[in-house]
Amino acid sequence: MTGRFPFCLVWTPIPVVTALLPFIGHMGVARSDGVVLDFAGPATVNVDNLAFGAPTKRLQLQPEKALALRDQVNQSIRNGSNKATLASAWDDWLNFSRSIYSSRSYGFFTGACQALGLADYKPASDTRTKP
Numbered sequence: 001m002t003g004r005f006p007f008c009l010v011w012t013p014i015p016v017v018t019a020l021l022p023f024i025g026h027m028g029v030a031r032s033d034g035v036v037l038d039f040a041g042p043a044t045v046n047v048d049n050l051a052f053g054a055p056t057k058r059l060q061l062q063p064e065k066a067l068a069l070r071d072q073v074n075q076s077i078r079n080g081s082n083k084a085t086l087a088s089a090w091d092d093w094l095n096f097s098r099s100i101y102s103s104r105s106y107g108f109f110t111g112a113c114q115a116l117g118l119a120d121y122k123p124a125s126d127t128r129t130k131p
Contacts, residue, residue, distance in 0.1 A: 004034020007063055007090065010055035026052045031094055032063075032087035045098045063090045 008030045018025050028038040028050050036055065038046035063086040 005030045005058045006034040007061045009059040011057040012052045
């Protein structure tokens, strides 16, 4: 799989580990221009260079499902900005996530997932119960 993957989660196998446990791999999340950010290790965020190789799978995300981004765009419009878009909010959120992650210790199971949590991403298949 080559090219750019705007607004996507991407996945690549981890040598040996994925061979033994095929459901385990490494993930990254892409900006609006398709450049992939890889929350790779302690205070490390790779840009367009996944730690274990090129993406082999992708999941298209919908930025409008990120409630925090919609709120940010709506607030910017109310404040008179005519440049507020979901794409710019998505990229701002990724830059924010990157700045937070680069000061944290590494969590093998949490990198890209924590970044999605910061945006309050709610996929259509979200079946969690509401309080």
